[in-house]
Amino acid sequence: MTIEISLQVNGVSHKFAVSPTETLVDLLRRRLGLTGTNKDCGMGICGACTVMLDGLPVSSCILLASQADGAAVTTIEAIERDGRLSPVQEAFLRHGASQCGYCTPGFIITASALLAENPHPSRDEIVEALKGNLCRCTGYKRIVEAVESVARQGGPT
Amino acid sequence: MTTIWKEPDGEKFALGSIEEQAHWQKEYQRILRAVREEADATRPAERIGRDSHTVGMALPRNDALYKVRGKARYAANIPMEGALFCRFARSTEAHARIRGIDISEAKAMPGVRAILTADDIPADQLLIGTLTDDTPVLAKDHVRYSGEPIVAIAAETEEAAEAACLAVEIDYEPLPMILTPEEALAPGAVQLDPDGNVIGDLKLENGDIEAGLRAADVVVEGSFVTEPVDHCFLEPPSGLAFVDPDGVLTVMVCTQYPHYHHKQIARVAGLPMEKVRVVQTVVGGAFGGKMDNTVECAIALLVLKTGRPVRMLYTREEVFTATTKRHAMKIRQKIGATKDGRFTALDVEYLADGGAYRSYSLVVGGRCVIHTGMPYRFPNSRVHYVATFTNYPPSGAMRSFGVVKVAFALESLIDELAGRLGMSPFEIRRINGLVDGDKTSTGQVIHDVGLLKTLEAIEPIYQERRKALAAQPDDGLKRGLGIACLGYGIGYSGIRNPSTARMRVTADGVVTACCGTPDIGTGSDMSLAQIAAQSSGVGLHRVRVVSGDSTKTDDSGPTSASRTTYFSGNAAYICGQDFKRQFEEAVARARGVTAAQVRIEDDRIVIGNERLSFEDACRLISAEIEDICGYGKFDPEIEASILTFKGNPYPTYVYATHLVEVAVDAELGRVDVLRCWAAHDAGTIVNPTGAEGQVDGGVAMGIGQALWEKVERRDGVILNPHYRDYLMAGAKDVPLEIKSIFIQNHDRTGPFGAKGLAEVSLIPIPAAIASALHDAVGIRPKRLPMSTEYLLGLINERARAAAPAAKAAAGDGHD
Numbered sequence: 001m002t003i004e005i006s007l008q009v010n011g012v013s014h015k016f017a018v019s020p021t022e023t024l025v026d027l028l029r030r031r032l033g034l035t036g037t038n039k040d041c042g043m044g045i046c047g048a049c050t051v052m053l054d055g056l057p058v059s060s061c062i063l064l065a066s067q068a069d070g071a072a073v074t075t076i077e078a079i080e081r082d083g084r085l086s087p088v089q090e091a092f093l094r095h096g097a098s099q100c101g102y103c104t105p106g107f108i109i110t111a112s113a114l115l116a117e118n119p120h121p122s123r124d125e126i127v128e129a130l131k132g133n134l135c136r137c138t139g140y141k142r143i144v145e146a147v148e149s150v151a152r153q154g155g156p157t
Numbered sequence: 158m159t160t161i162w163k164e165p166d167g168e169k170f171a172l173g174s175i176e177e178q179a180h181w182q183k184e185y186q187r188i189l190r191a192v193r194e195e196a197d198a199t200r201p202a203e204r205i206g207r208d209s210h211t212v213g214m215a216l217p218r219n220d221a222l223y224k225v226r227g228k229a230r231y232a233a234n235i236p237m238e239g240a241l242f243c244r245f246a247r248s249t250e251a252h253a254r255i256r257g258i259d260i261s262e263a264k265a266m267p268g269v270r271a272i273l274t275a276d277d278i279p280a281d282q283l284l285i286g287t288l289t290d291d292t293p294v295l296a297k298d299h300v301r302y303s304g305e306p307i308v309a310i311a312a313e314t315e316e317a318a319e320a321a322c323l324a325v326e327i328d329y330e331p332l333p334m335i336l337t338p339e340e341a342l343a344p345g346a347v348q349l350d351p352d353g354n355v356i357g358d359l360k361l362e363n364g365d366i367e368a369g370l371r372a373a374d375v376v377v378e379g380s381f382v383t384e385p386v387d388h389c390f391l392e393p394p395s396g397l398a399f400v401d402p403d404g405v406l407t408v409m410v411c412t413q414y415p416h417y418h419h420k421q422i423a424r425v426a427g428l429p430m431e432k433v434r435v436v437q438t439v440v441g442g443a444f445g446g447k448m449d450n451t452v453e454c455a456i457a458l459l460v461l462k463t464g465r466p467v468r469m470l471y472t473r474e475e476v477f478t479a480t481t482k483r484h485a486m487k488i489r490q491k492i493g494a495t496k497d498g499r500f501t502a503l504d505v506e507y508l509a510d511g512g513a514y515r516s517y518s519l520v521v522g523g524r525c526v527i528h529t530g531m532p533y534r535f536p537n538s539r540v541h542y543v544a545t546f547t548n549y550p551p552s553g554a555m556r557s558f559g560v561v562k563v564a565f566a567l568e569s570l571i572d573e574l575a576g577r578l579g580m581s582p583f584e585i586r587r588i589n590g591l592v593d594g595d596k597t598s599t600g601q602v603i604h605d606v607g608l609l610k611t612l613e614a615i616e617p618i619y620q621e622r623r624k625a626l627a628a629q630p631d632d633g634l635k636r637g638l639g640i641a642c643l644g645y646g647i648g649y650s651g652i653r654n655p656s657t658a659r660m661r662v663t664a665d666g667v668v669t670a671c672c673g674t675p676d677i678g679t680g681s682d683m684s685l686a687q688i689a690a691q692s693s694g695v696g697l698h699r700v701r702v703v704s705g706d707s708t709k710t711d712d713s714g715p716t717s718a719s720r721t722t723y724f725s726g727n728a729a730y731i732c733g734q735d736f737k738r739q740f741e742e743a744v745a746r747a748r749g750v751t752a753a754q755v756r757i758e759d760d761r762i763v764i765g766n767e768r769l770s771f772e773d774a775c776r777l778i779s780a781e782i783e784d785i786c787g788y789g790k791f792d793p794e795i796e797a798s799i800l801t802f803k804g805n806p807y808p809t810y811v812y813a814t815h816l817v818e819v820a821v822d823a824e825l826g827r828v829d830v831l832r833c834w835a836a837h838d839a840g841t842i843v844n845p846t847g848a849e850g851q852v853d854g855g856v857a858m859g860i861g862q863a864l865w866e867k868v869e870r871r872d873g874v875i876l877n878p879h880y881r882d883y884l885m886a887g888a889k890d891v892p893l894e895i896k897s898i899f900i901q902n903h904d905r906t907g908p909f910g911a912k913g914l915a916e917v918s919l920i921p922i923p924a925a926i927a928s929a930l931h932d933a934v935g936i937r938p939k940r941l942p943m944s945t946e947y948l949l950g951l952i953n954e955r956a957r958a959a960a961p962a963a964k965a966a967a968g969d970g971h972d
């Protein structure tokens with residue numbers, strides 16, 4: 001059995017016939033080659049697979065592709081604009097907030113969604129927003145500092 | 158064998174078209190320039206704007222550009238037409254004979270292309286290992302832990318491979334299990350290995366322990382217990398294998414040591430080494446957990462069997478149940494000291510759970526033995542380490558190779574001793590701390606010892622926080638401070654482990670430095686580029702480091718034991734000097750002047766009064782530019798007996814003092830680590846951004862290991878193979894106030910005085926937290942993790958012990 005869905009991914013409309021068990025992360029990685037979205041736990045805990053679904057960060061490993069029918073998905077590949085890093089991406093680079101980098105796309109999506117919603121979050125609000133993303137390398141400090149530096153400049157756009 | 162595809166020259170990133178690559182390189186250089194201009198504001202005048210002099214500058218890593226764009230090529234992200242997917246059918250028994258394996262149903266399932274069992278591998282090629290070849294690629298007739306791979310299946314999709322694995326029927330004859338080292342050592346215990354149940358029995362003696370204990374005015378002792386821990390690198394083991402157009406079996410894999418896999422795969426596949434290439438992909442964290450074979454041999458063999466590319470990615474559950482762990486360890490320890498605080502004796506026994514196969518148990522043991530007592534003078538010491546097999550996943554290497562537990566026990570008892578003697582934790586460490594010219598327990602005379610400087614850096618902060626805590630309004634929480642120190646040897650223990658580097662230059666002025674040790678996420682490629690640039694005098698922007706490729710780099714050992722900055726950094730330094738000399742000589746010949754009249758200086762070539770750009774100089778010597786090949790090998794003399802450990806096991810040591818501040822809710826047993834100060838003598842710091850990042854991450858990992866992290870095991874089964882039940886620190890659980898202090902203690906043997914750092918920032922943390930808990934609520938924890946229940950137990954026990962005394966005191970007025 002397959003289900004017909006339509007999905008806007010990074011601004012482009014697609015139609016897919018998906019199986020009822022196909023997850024969004026698998027669809028993005030396998031069918032569209034959008035491998036910037038990494039996969040680790042597959043249980044919605046680590047946040048490595050975070051994408052924006054209609055502007056909100058979600059774990060794409062526990063979201064079925066069929067549940068995303070009609071939605072607009074943004075992945076890490078669409079965060080940069082016109083050949084320039086977004087302020088969040090540039091802040092991660094400058095602050096050393098990416099070490100092994102496996103968690104990085106998930107954090108950048110989560111942080112970008114936060115800043116779109118709330119351009120000047122407090123440190124506590126940043127930490128609260130990032131609590132669903134795990135990182136083993138950085139100890140979070142530089143990630144929070146990177147997001148704070150963008151918050152001081154005034155948002156992600 | 159069909160020819161499939163060739164990975165573009167050592168590239169670890171999906172770079173896009175040539176125009177895109179050029180564009181993004183420019184973007185990176187723009188950001189780098191901006192960061193350097195900011196940094197220049199605080200640099201000594203003679204260094205400002207000098208493009209080759211970047212050692213010591215906080216610079217953003219070049220690989221992060223691709224990581225923040227989602228373009229990093231982790232193995233699972235490498236596109237490959239027609240790749241099959243591999244999965245293991247794993248043992249469901251912790252200890253059993255395999256009576257039979259029935260693959261007939263699996264074979265008939267849709268999408269299945271090949272099934273591999275131990276019978277497909279010649280018996281003399283079946284066993285692999287890091288130090289000893291004792292681990293079967295696939296279990297043959299005996300399984301030693303639940304999760305051990307038995308059958309490897311390659312299918313068209315991940316789902317088909319998974320389904321086929323479930324259809325494999327394995328007939329087991331269960332055997333008695335060994336679940337603890339004590340059981341392993343019990344008389345009559347079932348023997349897990351052909352050589353018995355003991356993996357290693359190591360001893361180090363120094364002076365006269367009995368005399369040392371007799372000379373002591375005070376003796377403190379304790380038994381410590383630590384649980385197994387998982388590395389929790391975020392990227393599960395992952396690889397992709399295929400045959401390249403030259404007919405070379407190419408395995409791209411996330412690893413700390415590609416050259417090791419290169420040898421193993423060649424042996425297991427029965428191929429000459431030149432027909433195998435191992436390329437390290439971008440590694441999504443390792444921490445010692447990517448040094449053993451996981452996916453490598455199976456996917457290589459399946460490529461040979463199917464003629465198709467094969468990929469594999471472990472699930473998180475497989476990571477928890479079937480990769481190596483940090484050893485569970487029991488430690489019994491006794492310290493003697495005189496009234497005035499001088500240590501007289503140290504007596505320690507370790508009993509380690511090595512799991513089902515040897516892995517790095519002996520390396521962990523050697524390091525624990527040598528580091529027992531570090532970084533202090535103990536005139537008399539006796540250390541005994543025993544590791545045994547059990548029916549759990551193999552225990553292997555993990556950040557610090559066990560020294561975190563050595564420090565936990567030793568520093569906790571030193572804290573207790575200081576209390577008994579009425580001394581400050583600083584004073585007792587100052588009296589006994591190693592200084593230049595001291596001898597370690599192996600008899601090594603050490604130099605450039607910055608331990609006391611790290612204590613000095615921390616002490617005023619401690620005093621200030623002490624005052625602040627005294628003035629803290631009561632909020633129902635108990636606060637405390639704790640310190641702990643460390644000394645840590647850089648590189649392999651007691652055996653030579655050289656690193657090499659080679660540098661060449663293209664006619665258009667790009668300098669490539671090939672270094673053997675791979676970057677595993679720490680940013681070592683960036684540090685090596687900085688060292689190579691500064692040593693040779695060329696600009697950092699033109700240096701490209703190629704690392705971790707078995708055909709492009711020499712075997713320079715693994716990226717482990719905090720050795721890359723020091724060993725490969727020294728190789729890059731020597732290589733840079735050699736490159737500079739050759740380049741200058743070539744320019745001199747082209748100009749008909751003597752070599753002494755030419756020098757590379759800050760990315761320009763100075764010939765007498767004339768200055769050439771580096772590019773122009775490359776054009777000038779284009780006829781012989783290909784002959785230039787800088788070479789550097791760093792191979793310090795290291796020698797220690799493998800029986801007594803006497804000798805010089807490491808070329809240099811790193812030192813540190815950490816301070817933590819905790820808040821304890823004594824009713825709930827809840828601990829919050831509020832702040833941490835970490836002073837390190839890691840020599841010169843090559844890239845402070847990278848170094849501080851290592852410290853932050855090490856501290857967070859240390860807190861997790863101190864308070865929460867534990868692989869729960871029962872009857873041969875791991876009960877918590879998910880992040881949901883294995884508690885790794887999140888952003889809300891660790892302090893953002895982590896202050897790194899680097900004592901820039903120039904090491905005379907390091908590249909520009911650098912030593913190394915990656916592992917050490919974790920080591921003192923559990924001990925410092927334990928001492929802070931003693932400071933806060935008077936308990937002396939002796940278990941890791943210090944779980945809430947455990948701490949509550951200690952707090953209540955202490956309250957009960959205090960209650961009758963208090964009652965008695967109130968009753969009769971005596972104390």
Ligand code: FES
Pocket residue numbers: 038039040041042043044045046047048049050059060061062
């Ligand atoms: S992979 Fe989706 S949350 Fe971990």
Ligand code: FES
Pocket residue numbers: 097098099100101102103104134135136137138391441442678
């Ligand atoms: S940078 Fe490695 S997990 Fe976050």
